Amino acid sequence: MFDWKWDFVWEIMPRLLVATGNTLLAAGAGYAIAIVLGLVFALAQRGPSRLLAFVVRELVEFIRSTPLLLQVFFVFFVGPQFGIRLSPWTSGMIAIGLHYACYLSEVYRGGIESVPRGQWEASTALNMSTIQTYRRVIIPQAIPSSLTGMGNYLVGIFKDTPMLSVIGVAELVHTANAIGSEHYRFLEPLTLVGLIFLAISLPAAGLIRLLEGYVRRKLGM
Amino acid sequence: MTIVEFLSTYWPRLLTGTGVTIVQFFLAAFLGVAISLVMGLLKLSPNRMLRGFAISYIEFFRGTSLLVQLFWIFYVLPLFGVSIDKFTAGYVAVGMNIGGYGAELVRGGILSVRKGQWEAALAINLSPAKRMWRIILPQALVNMLPAWGNLMIELLKATALVALISVPDLMFEARQINGSTFLSAQVFGTALVIYYLLARFMITPFMRWLERFMARKLGMV
Numbered sequence: 001m002f003d004w005k006w007d008f009v010w011e012i013m014p015r016l017l018v019a020t021g022n023t024l025l026a027a028g029a030g031y032a033i034a035i036v037l038g039l040v041f042a043l044a045q046r047g048p049s050r051l052l053a054f055v056v057r058e059l060v061e062f063i064r065s066t067p068l069l070l071q072v073f074f075v076f077f078v079g080p081q082f083g084i085r086l087s088p089w090t091s092g093m094i095a096i097g098l099h100y101a102c103y104l105s106e107v108y109r110g111g112i113e114s115v116p117r118g119q120w121e122a123s124t125a126l127n128m129s130t131i132q133t134y135r136r137v138i139i140p141q142a143i144p145s146s147l148t149g150m151g152n153y154l155v156g157i158f159k160d161t162p163m164l165s166v167i168g169v170a171e172l173v174h175t176a177n178a179i180g181s182e183h184y185r186f187l188e189p190l191t192l193v194g195l196i197f198l199a200i201s202l203p204a205a206g207l208i209r210l211l212e213g214y215v216r217r218k219l220g221m
Numbered sequence: 222m223t224i225v226e227f228l229s230t231y232w233p234r235l236l237t238g239t240g241v242t243i244v245q246f247f248l249a250a251f252l253g254v255a256i257s258l259v260m261g262l263l264k265l266s267p268n269r270m271l272r273g274f275a276i277s278y279i280e281f282f283r284g285t286s287l288l289v290q291l292f293w294i295f296y297v298l299p300l301f302g303v304s305i306d307k308f309t310a311g312y313v314a315v316g317m318n319i320g321g322y323g324a325e326l327v328r329g330g331i332l333s334v335r336k337g338q339w340e341a342a343l344a345i346n347l348s349p350a351k352r353m354w355r356i357i358l359p360q361a362l363v364n365m366l367p368a369w370g371n372l373m374i375e376l377l378k379a380t381a382l383v384a385l386i387s388v389p390d391l392m393f394e395a396r397q398i399n400g401s402t403f404l405s406a407q408v409f410g411t412a413l414v415i416y417y418l419l420a421r422f423m424i425t426p427f428m429r430w431l432e433r434f435m436a437r438k439l440g441m442v
Binding site: 064 | 281284286288290293294297384385394406409412416
Protein backbone atom coordinates (compact mmCIF):
# COMPACT_ATOMS: atom_id res chain seq x y z
CA MET A 1 0.00 0.00 0.00
CA PHE A 2 1.18 3.50 0.75
CA ASP A 3 4.94 3.37 1.22
CA TRP A 4 6.40 6.68 0.19
CA LYS A 5 10.19 6.58 0.71
CA TRP A 6 11.85 9.92 1.34
CA ASP A 7 15.41 8.64 0.95
CA PHE A 8 14.49 7.36 -2.51
CA VAL A 9 13.11 10.82 -3.28
CA TRP A 10 16.42 12.48 -2.35
CA GLU A 11 18.33 9.86 -4.32
CA ILE A 12 16.47 10.52 -7.58
CA MET A 13 15.98 14.27 -7.16
CA PRO A 14 19.26 15.31 -8.90
CA ARG A 15 18.36 13.30 -11.99
CA LEU A 16 14.87 14.75 -12.06
CA LEU A 17 16.23 18.28 -11.75
CA VAL A 18 18.54 17.71 -14.74
CA ALA A 19 15.52 16.38 -16.63
CA THR A 20 13.56 19.49 -15.60
CA GLY A 21 16.29 21.53 -17.28
CA ASN A 22 15.87 19.47 -20.44
CA THR A 23 12.10 19.91 -20.35
CA LEU A 24 12.48 23.67 -20.03
CA LEU A 25 15.06 23.71 -22.82
CA ALA A 26 12.78 21.69 -25.10
CA ALA A 27 9.84 23.96 -24.34
CA GLY A 28 11.93 27.11 -24.86
CA ALA A 29 13.53 25.98 -28.12
CA GLY A 30 10.23 24.66 -29.46
CA TYR A 31 8.51 27.92 -28.55
CA ALA A 32 11.24 29.99 -30.22
CA ILE A 33 10.67 28.07 -33.46
CA ALA A 34 6.90 28.36 -33.09
CA ILE A 35 6.97 32.13 -32.52
CA VAL A 36 8.90 32.82 -35.73
CA LEU A 37 7.27 30.19 -37.92
CA GLY A 38 3.82 31.11 -36.60
CA LEU A 39 4.31 34.69 -37.80
CA VAL A 40 5.38 33.40 -41.23
CA PHE A 41 2.22 31.27 -41.42
CA ALA A 42 0.01 34.14 -40.30
CA LEU A 43 1.48 36.61 -42.82
CA ALA A 44 1.42 34.04 -45.63
CA GLN A 45 -2.34 33.72 -45.13
CA ARG A 46 -2.72 37.46 -45.58
CA GLY A 47 -0.23 37.78 -48.43
CA PRO A 48 -0.98 38.68 -52.05
CA SER A 49 -0.80 35.08 -53.33
CA ARG A 50 -4.17 33.34 -53.10
CA LEU A 51 -2.65 29.93 -53.78
CA LEU A 52 -0.05 30.29 -51.03
CA ALA A 53 -2.70 31.52 -48.59
CA PHE A 54 -4.89 28.51 -49.40
CA VAL A 55 -2.06 25.99 -49.04
CA VAL A 56 -0.90 27.47 -45.72
CA ARG A 57 -4.48 27.64 -44.43
CA GLU A 58 -5.05 23.93 -45.16
CA LEU A 59 -1.66 22.96 -43.72
CA VAL A 60 -2.42 24.82 -40.49
CA GLU A 61 -5.83 23.17 -40.25
CA PHE A 62 -4.32 19.75 -40.89
CA ILE A 63 -1.58 20.08 -38.29
CA ARG A 64 -3.96 21.57 -35.73
CA SER A 65 -6.44 18.73 -35.97
CA THR A 66 -4.05 15.77 -35.79
CA PRO A 67 -2.29 14.48 -32.65
CA LEU A 68 1.14 15.90 -31.81
CA LEU A 69 2.24 12.43 -30.69
CA LEU A 70 1.66 11.07 -34.19
CA GLN A 71 3.48 14.02 -35.73
CA VAL A 72 6.47 13.38 -33.46
CA PHE A 73 6.62 9.77 -34.71
CA PHE A 74 6.12 10.90 -38.29
CA VAL A 75 9.04 13.34 -38.23
CA PHE A 76 11.32 10.92 -36.39
CA PHE A 77 10.68 7.82 -38.50
CA VAL A 78 9.97 9.13 -41.98
CA GLY A 79 13.36 10.86 -42.39
CA PRO A 80 15.43 7.62 -42.18
CA GLN A 81 13.17 5.98 -44.80
CA PHE A 82 14.52 8.54 -47.27
CA GLY A 83 18.06 8.52 -45.92
CA ILE A 84 17.78 11.58 -43.63
CA ARG A 85 18.69 10.76 -40.05
CA LEU A 86 17.44 13.19 -37.43
CA SER A 87 18.37 13.02 -33.75
CA PRO A 88 15.51 12.74 -31.23
CA TRP A 89 16.09 16.34 -30.18
CA THR A 90 16.05 17.70 -33.74
CA SER A 91 12.93 15.80 -34.77
CA GLY A 92 11.23 16.64 -31.48
CA MET A 93 11.91 20.34 -31.93
CA ILE A 94 10.69 20.26 -35.54
CA ALA A 95 7.47 18.46 -34.59
CA ILE A 96 6.57 20.52 -31.52
CA GLY A 97 7.73 23.79 -33.09
CA LEU A 98 5.64 23.20 -36.21
CA HIS A 99 2.60 22.12 -34.18
CA TYR A 100 2.62 25.20 -31.99
CA ALA A 101 3.50 27.48 -34.93
CA CYS A 102 0.07 26.59 -36.29
CA TYR A 103 -1.62 27.49 -33.02
CA LEU A 104 0.34 30.74 -32.76
CA SER A 105 -0.43 31.69 -36.36
CA GLU A 106 -4.11 31.67 -35.39
CA VAL A 107 -3.34 33.87 -32.39
CA TYR A 108 -1.41 36.33 -34.56
CA ARG A 109 -4.14 36.33 -37.18
CA GLY A 110 -6.68 37.26 -34.53
CA GLY A 111 -4.36 39.98 -33.23
CA ILE A 112 -3.68 41.45 -36.67
CA GLU A 113 -7.38 41.42 -37.56
CA SER A 114 -8.17 43.28 -34.34
CA VAL A 115 -6.17 46.32 -35.51
CA PRO A 116 -8.69 48.85 -36.89
CA ARG A 117 -8.80 49.39 -40.66
CA GLY A 118 -8.11 53.07 -40.20
CA GLN A 119 -4.55 52.22 -39.21
CA TRP A 120 -3.95 50.68 -42.64
CA GLU A 121 -5.49 53.66 -44.37
CA ALA A 122 -3.41 56.08 -42.33
CA SER A 123 -0.25 54.15 -43.21
CA THR A 124 -1.16 54.24 -46.89
CA ALA A 125 -1.76 57.97 -46.60
CA LEU A 126 1.74 58.34 -45.10
CA ASN A 127 3.12 56.45 -48.12
CA MET A 128 4.46 53.52 -46.09
CA SER A 129 5.20 50.22 -47.80
CA THR A 130 3.37 47.06 -46.76
CA ILE A 131 6.41 45.77 -44.89
CA GLN A 132 6.86 49.09 -43.10
CA THR A 133 3.17 49.15 -42.20
CA TYR A 134 3.33 45.68 -40.69
CA ARG A 135 6.59 46.26 -38.87
CA ARG A 136 5.97 49.74 -37.48
CA VAL A 137 2.21 50.09 -37.21
CA ILE A 138 0.24 46.85 -37.32
CA ILE A 139 2.36 44.28 -35.46
CA PRO A 140 3.14 46.53 -32.44
CA GLN A 141 -0.60 47.08 -32.01
CA ALA A 142 -1.41 43.41 -32.60
CA ILE A 143 0.91 42.25 -29.82
CA PRO A 144 -1.20 43.23 -26.76
CA SER A 145 -4.28 41.36 -27.93
CA SER A 146 -2.14 38.36 -28.88
CA LEU A 147 -0.40 38.16 -25.52
CA THR A 148 -3.04 36.05 -23.73
CA GLY A 149 -3.00 33.42 -26.44
CA MET A 150 0.79 33.45 -26.68
CA GLY A 151 1.12 32.98 -22.93
CA ASN A 152 -1.37 30.13 -22.86
CA TYR A 153 0.50 28.32 -25.59
CA LEU A 154 3.83 28.83 -23.82
CA VAL A 155 2.41 26.92 -20.86
CA GLY A 156 0.80 24.50 -23.34
CA ILE A 157 4.07 23.68 -25.09
CA PHE A 158 5.68 23.08 -21.70
CA LYS A 159 2.97 20.57 -20.82
CA ASP A 160 3.25 18.85 -24.20
CA THR A 161 7.01 18.20 -24.01
CA PRO A 162 6.43 14.77 -22.34
CA MET A 163 5.31 13.55 -25.77
CA LEU A 164 8.95 13.81 -26.86
CA SER A 165 9.78 11.04 -24.37
CA VAL A 166 8.50 8.46 -26.87
CA ILE A 167 11.38 9.09 -29.26
CA GLY A 168 13.94 9.21 -26.44
CA VAL A 169 14.34 12.88 -25.51
CA ALA A 170 15.55 12.73 -21.89
CA GLU A 171 12.93 15.08 -20.45
CA LEU A 172 10.96 14.59 -17.21
CA VAL A 173 8.63 11.73 -18.13
CA HIS A 174 11.36 9.84 -19.97
CA THR A 175 13.64 10.13 -16.94
CA ALA A 176 10.86 9.16 -14.52
CA ASN A 177 10.12 6.05 -16.58
CA ALA A 178 13.80 5.17 -16.72
CA ILE A 179 14.13 5.53 -12.93
CA GLY A 180 10.92 3.57 -12.46
CA SER A 181 12.07 0.60 -14.49
CA GLU A 182 15.57 0.62 -12.93
CA HIS A 183 14.24 0.52 -9.36
CA TYR A 184 10.81 -1.05 -9.93
CA ARG A 185 9.30 1.97 -8.17
CA PHE A 186 6.99 4.29 -10.09
CA LEU A 187 5.22 5.97 -7.15
CA GLU A 188 7.88 8.56 -6.28
CA PRO A 189 9.24 9.46 -9.75
CA LEU A 190 5.84 9.88 -11.41
CA THR A 191 4.37 11.78 -8.46
CA LEU A 192 7.38 14.09 -8.32
CA VAL A 193 7.14 14.76 -12.05
CA GLY A 194 3.50 15.75 -11.57
CA LEU A 195 4.46 18.09 -8.72
CA ILE A 196 7.31 19.63 -10.74
CA PHE A 197 4.89 20.33 -13.60
CA LEU A 198 2.46 22.00 -11.19
CA ALA A 199 5.25 23.96 -9.49
CA ILE A 200 6.30 25.45 -12.83
CA SER A 201 3.07 25.85 -14.78
CA LEU A 202 0.94 27.47 -12.06
CA PRO A 203 3.37 30.33 -11.27
CA ALA A 204 4.08 30.70 -14.99
CA ALA A 205 0.38 31.16 -15.71
CA GLY A 206 0.19 33.74 -12.91
CA LEU A 207 3.24 35.62 -14.20
CA ILE A 208 1.83 35.72 -17.71
CA ARG A 209 -1.37 37.28 -16.38
CA LEU A 210 0.68 39.96 -14.56
CA LEU A 211 2.77 40.68 -17.67
CA GLU A 212 -0.36 41.01 -19.75
CA GLY A 213 -1.80 43.59 -17.37
CA TYR A 214 1.52 45.45 -17.36
CA VAL A 215 1.76 45.64 -21.16
CA ARG A 216 -1.84 46.78 -21.46
CA ARG A 217 -1.28 49.55 -18.92
CA LYS A 218 2.00 50.57 -20.61
CA LEU A 219 0.25 50.95 -23.96
CA GLY A 220 -2.56 52.88 -22.29
CA MET A 221 -5.27 50.37 -23.14
CA MET B 222 5.39 -0.76 -51.47
CA THR B 223 2.91 1.66 -52.94
CA ILE B 224 0.25 3.23 -50.80
CA VAL B 225 -2.48 1.14 -52.48
CA GLU B 226 -0.68 -2.13 -51.72
CA PHE B 227 -0.04 -0.92 -48.21
CA LEU B 228 -3.67 -0.06 -47.57
CA SER B 229 -4.99 -3.31 -49.05
CA THR B 230 -2.69 -5.26 -46.71
CA TYR B 231 -3.15 -3.34 -43.49
CA TRP B 232 -6.61 -1.81 -43.68
CA PRO B 233 -8.24 -4.25 -41.19
CA ARG B 234 -5.82 -3.30 -38.41
CA LEU B 235 -6.09 0.41 -39.14
CA LEU B 236 -9.87 0.08 -39.14
CA THR B 237 -10.08 -1.72 -35.78
CA GLY B 238 -7.64 0.86 -34.38
CA THR B 239 -9.88 3.66 -35.63
CA GLY B 240 -12.83 1.91 -34.00
CA VAL B 241 -11.05 1.82 -30.63
CA THR B 242 -10.11 5.49 -31.03
CA ILE B 243 -13.76 6.39 -31.68
CA VAL B 244 -14.97 4.39 -28.65
CA GLN B 245 -12.32 6.02 -26.45
CA PHE B 246 -13.37 9.40 -27.81
CA PHE B 247 -17.04 8.91 -26.93
CA LEU B 248 -16.40 7.51 -23.45
CA ALA B 249 -13.92 10.29 -22.66
CA ALA B 250 -16.27 12.93 -24.09
CA PHE B 251 -19.15 11.66 -21.96
CA LEU B 252 -17.04 11.69 -18.79
CA GLY B 253 -15.44 15.02 -19.71
CA VAL B 254 -18.75 16.79 -20.29
CA ALA B 255 -20.16 15.46 -17.01
CA ILE B 256 -17.09 16.57 -15.05
CA SER B 257 -17.08 19.97 -16.78
CA LEU B 258 -20.66 20.57 -15.79
CA VAL B 259 -20.13 19.57 -12.15
CA MET B 260 -16.84 21.44 -11.71
CA GLY B 261 -18.04 24.50 -13.63
CA LEU B 262 -21.09 24.78 -11.37
CA LEU B 263 -19.09 24.08 -8.21
CA LYS B 264 -16.64 26.85 -9.12
CA LEU B 265 -19.60 29.27 -9.07
CA SER B 266 -20.96 27.87 -5.81
CA PRO B 267 -21.37 30.27 -2.86
CA ASN B 268 -19.88 27.59 -0.59
CA ARG B 269 -16.14 28.19 -0.14
CA MET B 270 -15.30 24.53 0.39
CA LEU B 271 -17.02 23.44 -2.82
CA ARG B 272 -15.46 26.32 -4.74
CA GLY B 273 -12.03 25.44 -3.37
CA PHE B 274 -12.49 21.82 -4.42
CA ALA B 275 -13.43 22.81 -7.97
CA ILE B 276 -10.51 25.26 -8.22
CA SER B 277 -8.03 22.61 -7.04
CA TYR B 278 -9.41 20.10 -9.51
CA ILE B 279 -9.25 22.51 -12.43
CA GLU B 280 -5.79 23.86 -11.61
CA PHE B 281 -4.42 20.37 -11.04
CA PHE B 282 -5.64 18.91 -14.31
CA ARG B 283 -4.77 21.99 -16.33
CA GLY B 284 -1.42 22.45 -14.62
CA THR B 285 0.10 19.03 -15.31
CA SER B 286 0.58 17.03 -18.49
CA LEU B 287 -2.04 14.59 -19.67
CA LEU B 288 0.71 12.04 -20.18
CA VAL B 289 1.79 12.36 -16.53
CA GLN B 290 -1.84 12.01 -15.39
CA LEU B 291 -2.30 8.94 -17.59
CA PHE B 292 0.86 7.24 -16.34
CA TRP B 293 -0.01 8.13 -12.78
CA ILE B 294 -3.49 6.62 -13.04
CA PHE B 295 -2.16 3.52 -14.77
CA TYR B 296 1.08 2.84 -12.88
CA VAL B 297 0.67 4.51 -9.47
CA LEU B 298 -3.00 4.04 -8.56
CA PRO B 299 -2.62 0.21 -8.45
CA LEU B 300 -0.10 0.76 -5.61
CA PHE B 301 -2.96 2.22 -3.57
CA GLY B 302 -5.06 -0.86 -4.29
CA VAL B 303 -7.08 0.74 -7.09
CA SER B 304 -6.37 -1.40 -10.14
CA ILE B 305 -8.05 -0.39 -13.37
CA ASP B 306 -7.51 -2.01 -16.75
CA LYS B 307 -5.71 -0.06 -19.44
CA PHE B 308 -8.80 0.59 -21.55
CA THR B 309 -10.63 2.25 -18.64
CA ALA B 310 -7.51 4.06 -17.45
CA GLY B 311 -7.20 5.53 -20.95
CA TYR B 312 -10.58 7.19 -21.28
CA VAL B 313 -10.78 8.09 -17.58
CA ALA B 314 -7.48 10.01 -17.75
CA VAL B 315 -8.43 11.77 -20.99
CA GLY B 316 -11.95 12.55 -19.74
CA MET B 317 -10.75 13.92 -16.40
CA ASN B 318 -8.17 16.08 -18.16
CA ILE B 319 -10.68 17.51 -20.66
CA GLY B 320 -13.11 18.03 -17.75
CA GLY B 321 -10.65 20.52 -16.24
CA TYR B 322 -10.63 22.59 -19.43
CA GLY B 323 -14.36 22.18 -20.02
CA ALA B 324 -15.20 23.38 -16.50
CA GLU B 325 -13.77 26.80 -17.38
CA LEU B 326 -15.93 26.89 -20.52
CA VAL B 327 -19.04 26.02 -18.49
CA ARG B 328 -18.23 28.69 -15.95
CA GLY B 329 -17.63 31.30 -18.67
CA GLY B 330 -20.82 30.25 -20.45
CA ILE B 331 -22.94 30.64 -17.31
CA LEU B 332 -21.43 34.03 -16.50
CA SER B 333 -22.17 35.20 -20.05
CA VAL B 334 -25.94 34.80 -19.58
CA ARG B 335 -27.42 38.26 -19.13
CA LYS B 336 -28.43 39.39 -15.66
CA GLY B 337 -32.03 40.03 -16.68
CA GLN B 338 -32.51 36.31 -17.24
CA TRP B 339 -31.54 35.56 -13.64
CA GLU B 340 -33.83 38.29 -12.35
CA ALA B 341 -36.75 37.18 -14.51
CA ALA B 342 -36.37 33.58 -13.32
CA LEU B 343 -36.34 34.84 -9.74
CA ALA B 344 -39.40 36.99 -10.37
CA ILE B 345 -41.49 34.06 -11.56
CA ASN B 346 -40.49 32.15 -8.43
CA LEU B 347 -38.43 29.33 -9.95
CA SER B 348 -36.39 27.29 -7.50
CA PRO B 349 -32.59 27.73 -7.86
CA ALA B 350 -32.23 24.26 -9.44
CA LYS B 351 -35.02 24.90 -11.93
CA ARG B 352 -33.67 28.35 -12.71
CA MET B 353 -30.27 26.88 -13.52
CA TRP B 354 -31.53 23.88 -15.47
CA ARG B 355 -34.35 25.46 -17.47
CA ILE B 356 -33.28 29.09 -17.92
CA ILE B 357 -29.56 29.63 -17.45
CA LEU B 358 -27.88 26.43 -18.69
CA PRO B 359 -29.60 26.23 -22.10
CA GLN B 360 -28.54 29.79 -22.89
CA ALA B 361 -25.05 29.19 -21.48
CA LEU B 362 -24.79 26.14 -23.72
CA VAL B 363 -25.45 28.17 -26.86
CA ASN B 364 -22.81 30.69 -25.82
CA MET B 365 -20.13 28.11 -25.12
CA LEU B 366 -20.73 25.63 -27.96
CA PRO B 367 -18.20 27.16 -30.40
CA ALA B 368 -15.45 26.76 -27.80
CA TRP B 369 -16.58 23.18 -27.18
CA GLY B 370 -16.02 22.44 -30.86
CA ASN B 371 -12.32 23.20 -30.43
CA LEU B 372 -12.17 21.26 -27.18
CA MET B 373 -13.68 18.19 -28.85
CA ILE B 374 -10.89 18.23 -31.43
CA GLU B 375 -8.35 18.57 -28.61
CA LEU B 376 -10.06 15.57 -27.02
CA LEU B 377 -9.73 13.48 -30.17
CA LYS B 378 -6.03 14.35 -30.33
CA ALA B 379 -5.62 13.55 -26.64
CA THR B 380 -6.99 10.03 -27.11
CA ALA B 381 -3.84 9.22 -29.15
CA LEU B 382 -1.90 9.19 -25.87
CA VAL B 383 -3.72 6.08 -24.61
CA ALA B 384 -1.57 4.12 -27.10
CA LEU B 385 1.30 4.66 -24.66
CA ILE B 386 -0.39 2.41 -22.09
CA SER B 387 -1.03 -0.15 -24.87
CA VAL B 388 -4.69 0.52 -25.56
CA PRO B 389 -4.93 -0.78 -29.16
CA ASP B 390 -6.20 2.45 -30.74
CA LEU B 391 -5.23 3.91 -34.13
CA MET B 392 -1.98 5.39 -32.81
CA PHE B 393 -1.03 2.04 -31.25
CA GLU B 394 -1.76 0.04 -34.42
CA ALA B 395 0.21 2.54 -36.49
CA ARG B 396 3.19 2.13 -34.19
CA GLN B 397 2.93 -1.67 -34.30
CA ILE B 398 2.76 -1.75 -38.08
CA ASN B 399 5.68 0.67 -38.27
CA GLY B 400 7.67 -1.53 -35.92
CA SER B 401 7.26 -4.64 -38.08
CA THR B 402 7.45 -3.09 -41.57
CA PHE B 403 9.32 0.27 -41.27
CA LEU B 404 6.92 1.71 -43.84
CA SER B 405 6.84 4.88 -41.72
CA ALA B 406 5.66 7.39 -44.32
CA GLN B 407 2.76 5.17 -45.39
CA VAL B 408 1.56 4.11 -41.96
CA PHE B 409 1.97 7.38 -40.06
CA GLY B 410 0.78 9.34 -43.07
CA THR B 411 -2.39 7.23 -43.28
CA ALA B 412 -3.01 7.56 -39.56
CA LEU B 413 -2.60 11.36 -39.76
CA VAL B 414 -5.14 11.49 -42.60
CA ILE B 415 -7.61 9.33 -40.63
CA TYR B 416 -7.38 11.62 -37.58
CA TYR B 417 -7.81 14.63 -39.84
CA LEU B 418 -10.89 13.13 -41.51
CA LEU B 419 -12.43 12.34 -38.11
CA ALA B 420 -11.83 15.88 -36.87
CA ARG B 421 -12.76 17.79 -40.01
CA PHE B 422 -15.60 15.72 -41.41
CA MET B 423 -17.21 14.26 -38.28
CA ILE B 424 -16.56 16.37 -35.19
CA THR B 425 -16.60 19.83 -36.77
CA PRO B 426 -19.80 19.33 -38.85
CA PHE B 427 -21.56 17.70 -35.88
CA MET B 428 -20.66 20.60 -33.55
CA ARG B 429 -21.77 23.13 -36.20
CA TRP B 430 -25.07 21.27 -36.54
CA LEU B 431 -25.46 21.23 -32.75
CA GLU B 432 -24.84 24.99 -32.59
CA ARG B 433 -27.53 25.65 -35.20
CA PHE B 434 -29.91 23.15 -33.60
CA MET B 435 -29.59 24.67 -30.13
CA ALA B 436 -29.87 28.22 -31.43
CA ARG B 437 -33.06 27.32 -33.30
CA LYS B 438 -34.47 25.53 -30.30
CA LEU B 439 -34.04 28.65 -28.17
CA GLY B 440 -35.37 30.86 -30.93
CA MET B 441 -32.09 32.76 -31.19
CA VAL B 442 -31.62 32.57 -34.98
